[in-house]
Amino acid sequence: MKKSLLALAALGAFAGAAQAQSSVTLYGVVDANIEYVSNMSSVTPSAANGFATGPSENLFRMSSGGLSGSRWGLRGVEDLGSGLKALFVMESGFGLDDGRSQQGGRLFGRQAYVGLESAQVGRVTFGRQYTSLFDMMANFSPTGYATQYEPVVAQLGLNFRSDNTAKYTGKFGPVTAVAHWSFGNGVAGGGEVAGQFRRDTGYGAGVSWSAGPFGISGAYDQYNPTLNAAGGTGEFKKAAVAASYAFGPAKLMAGYRWGMSKHVNDNTILKDNYYWVGANYQVTPALGLTLAYYYDDVKNFNPAAATVNTTNNIKNPWQISFVADYNLSKRTDVYLTTAFSKNAGLNFDTSAISFANGYFLGTGEDKMIGAAIGIRHKF
Template sequence: MKKSLLALAALGAFAGAAQAQSSVTLYGVADMNIEYVSHMSSSGTSGPSGNVTRMSSGGLSGSRWGLRGVEDLGSGMKALFVLESGFSLDTGSSQQGSRLFGRQAYVGLESAQFGRITLGRQYTTLFDLLANFSPSGYATQYEPVVAQLGVNFRSDNTVKYTGVFGPVTAIAHWSFGAGAPGGGEVPGQFRRDTAYGAGFGYAAGPFGATIAYDQFNPTESAAAGTSATYKKAAVAGSYAFGPAKVMAGYRWGQAKSSAGASLLRDDYYWIGANYQVTAPLGLTLQYNYDNVKSMNGVNVPNPWQVSFIADYSLSKRTDVYLTTAYAKNAGLNLDTAAIGFANGYPLGAGKTNMFGAGVGIRHKF
C-alpha cells in the first residue's frame, strides 16, 4: 500500500511538471465604433457620392480571437503555434475572406540561441519590421496598410525566420503561394504567387531603426502561367523623449507586368508622433503621403492623409477612443485604383477628398 501511494505521488509530480512545461492561451480583442464618412461612393468604385453614418468593427484594432500555445522541449527549445480568427463585431461574420483563422495560422520551433522558424499563414517581414514605426500602430480603421505594405502583408504557405540578437532583430520569409487569386503552388509554375522578404530592426534606449525588402509575384495570367512583380523596400526610424515618441519612414515601390511594363511606381512617406498626456490619455497624429510617379503610364494626383487619435484607458483591458482622418485625392486609407480599392473607402464620383470619424470602445481579453 505504501509503495502504491509513493508511486501515485511520483506520477502526480511528473504530471504536474509536464503541465508546467506547456500552456495554451485564449486571447482576443473586441473593438466597435460608430463612424461617420463623407463623400463615399454609394455603389462600386465610382458611384454617386454620399455621406454615411454606420457601426463599424475594428477602429484601433481588428476584432479577433485566438489561441496561442507554447511547449518547453528543454535545452532552450520550444514548440509553438498561433491560430487567430478575425471577425466583424457588428455582424458576427468572419473576416479575411470568411476564413476561420484568416489573421494567422502557424506552427513552429523556437531556440533561445538561434531564433524561431514558423510555418503557415503569417505576416510578412515588411509588416513585422515596420509595426513599431507606425504612429497609429496599424490602427485598423484609418491606417493605409495596403498602400504601404501591399495586399500580401498576410501571406499563406509561408516559412519565416525571426532571430533576436541583443538590440538587433533579423527576419526573413518565403511564401510558396501568398494567397492571391491563383493561390500558388501550381505544378510547373513555381514562381506563381510566390513572395519573399528580409530585413533588420534595431532598438536600443530611445532610438529605433529598421530596413526591409519585400517582393510579391502575383498571378497575371493563370492560363499562360505568367506573374507580375511587385517590389517594395523601406527604411524607418523612431526616437522617444519624455512622454513623446516621433516616427518617420519611407517606402519605395515598383510594380511591373510579366512583359516588363510599368504598372505602378511610387514613393510613400509617413511621419507622426505619440504623446502620453496623462497615464490614461494618449494622443496620436500621423501624416501619410504617396508620390505616385506613374500608374499604368498615367500621372495621377498624389494622395495624402492626415489622421488623429485620442485614446483613453478605463483599465488595463478597456479603452474608449476618438479616431479621425482626412484624405485628399483618395478615399480614406489612401484607397485608390493603385491598390485595387482594397480598403473599402472608394470616393464618390466627382469628389477629391474624404473625411471620417469614429467614436468607439475596445476591450482586450
C-alpha cells in the same frame, strides 16, 4: 497503503511538472465603433463595372475594428528542453458588427502557423504569417497599424499576410532579423501550381535595431502575383526604411517606402514613393494621443499595363489621422479616431492604389473625412 499514496503523490508531482512545461492561451480583441464618412460613393467599384463610382453620399454606420481588428486566437508553447520550444498560433478575424469571418471567410485568416524556437539561434515557423516588411515596420507605425485609418495596404501591399510561408526570426540583443519565403500566396491566384514554381511566390527580409530611445529598421519585400489566365506572374517590389526616437512621454517616428509593380510583360503598373511621419504622446497614464501624416508620390501609374506601356499623371494622395485613446482599465479603452484624405478615399482607396479598404470616393469628389467613437476590450 503508504507505498500507494507515495506513488500517487510522485505521479501527481511529475504530471504537474510536465504540465508546467507546456501551455495554451486563449486571447483576443473585440473592437467596435460608430463611424461617419463623407463623400462616399453610392456605387461600389468593381472589375465588373470598370471600377466606376456613383454620386457621393454621407454614411453613418457601425464598424468593427477601429484601433484593432476584432479577433480571437489560440497560442501554445511547449518546452522541449535544452533551450528549445515548440510553438503554434491560430488567430481568427471576425466582424464584431455582424459576426462574420474576415480575411475572405477563412477560419484562421489572420495567422496560422507552427514552428520551433531556440533561445540561441532564433525561431522558424511555417504557415500563414505576416511578411518581413510588416514585422520590421510595425514599431514605426504611428497608429500601430490601426484597422480603420492607416493606409497599411498602400504601404505594405495586399500580401502583407502570406499563405504557405516559411519564416525565420532571430533576436540578438538590440538587433532583430527576419526573413521569409512564401511558396504560393492566394491573394491574386491559386499558388503552388505544379510546374509553375514562381507563381504567386513571395519573399523578403529585414533587420531592425533598437536601444534606449532610438530605433531604426529596414526591409525588402517581393511578391510575384498571377496576373493572367495563363498563369503569368508580375513583379511587385517594395523596400522601406524607418526610424523612431522616444523622449519622456513622447515618441516621434518617420519612414519611407519605395515601390515598383510590373506586369507579366514587364510594363510598369505603379511606381511610387510613400512617406509617413507621426507622433505618440502619453498625456496621462490613461490618455494617449496620436497624430500621423501619410503621402504617396505616384511617379508612374498605368492601369492598362497588360496591353500598353504608358504613364498617367494623377494627383498624389495624402492623409492626416488623429487618435485619442483613453484606458478605462488594463483591458478596456474608449477612443476617438479621425482622418482626412485628399485625392483619394481614406487609406488611399482609389483605383490608382487599391480598393482594399472600402472607402470609395463619390464621382467628382477629391476628399473624404472619417470619424469614429468606439470601445475596445482585450482578453
